[in-house]
Amino acid sequence: MAKTTRKKALGRGLSALLNDPENDIQSVDDKNADKVVGNIVELELDSIEVNPFQPRTSFNEDALDELASSIRELGVIQPITVRKVGQQAYQLVSGERRFRASKLVGLETIPAYIRIANDQESLEMALVENIQRQDLDPIEIALSYQRLIDEIDLTQEQLSDRVGKNRSTIANYLRLLKLDPIIQTGMRDGFLSMGHGRALINIINTEQQLEVYEKILKEKLSVRETEKLVKSINEGRKKPISQPKLDQDKQQQLKAISQHFGAKIDIKVTKKGNGKIILPFSSDEDFNRIAKILQDSKNA
Template identity: 40%
Template sequence: MAINKNSKGLGRGIDAIFSDFESANNDQEVVEELALTDIRPNPYQPRKTFDETALQELADSIRQSGVFQPIIVRKSLNGYEIIAGERRFRASKIAGKETIPAIVREIDEQRMMEIAVLENLQREDLTPLEEAEAYQTLIQKLSLTQAEVSERIGKSRPYIANYLRLLTLPDVTKKYLQTGKLSMAQARTLLSLKNKEEIDTVAEKAISDGMTVRQLEQYVLQLNADKPKTKTKQPVKSAYLTATENALIDKLATKVKVSANKRGAGKIEIKYTSVRDLNRLLDVLNIEID
């Protein structure tokens, strides 16, 4: 398997991971023809989508000339699991092949996961979500911190953190990001919404309106600024006003509100529900209207 040590953005850790893979055509290793039906994809493969056009082109080439470079697999309880070469495996199936050249290697679970993740990160054609999930896999499965992942792959810690934040997006917006309807920059802008429940709705508007990143930033700023005004805190009533209010409610059998300002002046508000109710209140207060 050809490895480009100068792949942009990867730290020295990647060379160590792949050092023993550079001898894929070593005379000491045997290339076997394995049945495609006996082979399973790497369970730690971060890539969820494969370019169908590119796969078809590779399948056409394999149909004409075969597989030049063997895939790397390991023995499992039920056949084999792919360590590297899933595109060749998929394309061979499309080409109608029944077998594929492969090198069988002994490798433990942790190293297999590490290779799957780092090999795909080296290719740098993962979607933003797939890249974020790759970092999350390294953190969870290898018990690494963000700083350790940063050092291991040669990316800055803020870079790693920005990708991991994408995993907090709601599912609908994640789907838009995965399919390319939203860009990484647009997704990061959506994360700055104060009301997280609005993210899916704003994402859909950004897509339907064809918003640029700059336009979306301005729209999000506007939404964040349109916060509901906080209600003015009502002053606490004195015991005297509260008692007076309750006495009037008992006397008039209706809702009454008594308030006062700092100077002692105030007002009494008496609620009535109809003209008949108003006349009842006048009778209770012994007031006659000519």
């Protein structure tokens, strides 16, 4: 009797096999798992939940409407990928835009590849597949890389192998997360490119970062113009502070002191008028010579 039931279930196809409580496939080792995993199955949209590991957090409504129109005319051409989480229960791994657009159209089912994975594997699959397939903004990509490093415990070298990107490329994305949150939001909203962000990272002072960010938006600066502006700011910060000029009387006194010690005396004076006199020496012998002069002056 059981044999007849199995044949009947298999005869109804993959959808029937998945809906049969006697064939609740939860792992790749379960019976009939090989008939389900990796195959395309029409699943009810209501049986699919959104992936909590999805790196994309915002979806352009106009783009979704365009995709919905395409699906209305042609159907879902590329199946989504889901993982089985229970009896007639699935979770998205990739394809959330197609999933959302299909709901907008009013479809009841959607073609899907079925995978079986634990939470950690699902996180990795979702992040890697989205990085490779979706048009994520630079910050979303950077956050995805950071999550793979933190939550999957990957090194940058291992991450480079997983996503097929150079380690330097990954490092450049990760550096974007050091930008002020306001600037990160600007990048996510499309006001700044990754090139702008990479230039702004070189400004250490957060207030200056934001000032340049506002200037980029206001004057619509290109990446090249932004790089030049950042360079000029950094060069200005590195310029030595100009010393107040000594008046003629102090210059004469400094000359006399230099002659007395037989060495070129340096002097540092602040705008407030205070400062210090620097008396250099070139060797132990020279130091002893200067010390003797000072001692003799004290005893005179």
